[in-house]
Amino acid sequence: MNTVDDVKMVEFRDFGDERGKLVVIEGSRDIPFEIERVFYIYDSDHDIIRGQHANRQSEFVLINVSGRSKVKVYDGKNSKIFSLDKPMTGVYLPSMIWKDMYDFSEDSVLLVLASAHYDESEYIREKEVYEKLMHAQNGD
Numbered sequence: 142m143n144t145v146d147d148v149k150m151v152e153f154r155d156f157g158d159e160r161g162k163l164v165v166i167e168g169s170r171d172i173p174f175e176i177e178r179v180f181y182i183y184d185s186d187h188d189i190i191r192g193q194h195a196n197r198q199s200e201f202v203l204i205n206v207s208g209r210s211k212v213k214v215y216d217g218k219n220s221k222i223f224s225l226d227k228p229m230t231g232v233y234l235p236s237m238i239w240k241d242m243y244d245f246s247e248d249s250v251l252l253v254l255a256s257a258h259y260d261e262s263e264y265i266r267e268k269e270v271y272e273k274l275m276h277a278q279n280g281d
């Protein structure tokens with residue numbers, strides 16, 4: 142069972158030279174899964190909270206390729222906050238972690254790499270349902 146201790150910051154290779162910067166992310170090499178889906182979130186106001194769900198199977202890497210945001214992760218017991226503010230740094234989220242994305246700067250472009258195609262049935266969008274599942278697995 143995954144916990145917030147399995148959520149990790151990831152540093153990517155940055156091939157910067159006098160022409161500018163170039164960051165490379167290769168599936169299964171720089172991140173622990175093959176990339177099946179890419180989406181990005183922008184134009185979210187500062188006071189908006191996105192995410193607010195957990196995924197039964199999908200794993201994610203979140204990168205603010207522009208601007209800043211924060212990700213709060215929760216495993217039914219503990220929570221941690223990660224700040225995303227560099228194009229060469231992301232955060233890896235394994236499956237079954239509750240996530241809230243918030244504090245978006247005006248120029249925030251939050252790139253998300255996902256391990257699976259979109260499937261609404263693997264989303265858990267009710268926090269009480271998620272907590273019950275996690276507590277049952279914990280034997281709480």
Ligand code: TYD
Nearest residue numbers: 178179180182190191192193194258259260
């Ligand atoms: P949602 O999961 O609420 O986004 P966030 O995690 O940022 O809060 O998704 C918003 C809408 O977009 C919802 O109707 C589902 C749809 N969607 C897709 O069709 N495919 C996708 O890959 C994603 C992430 C969302």
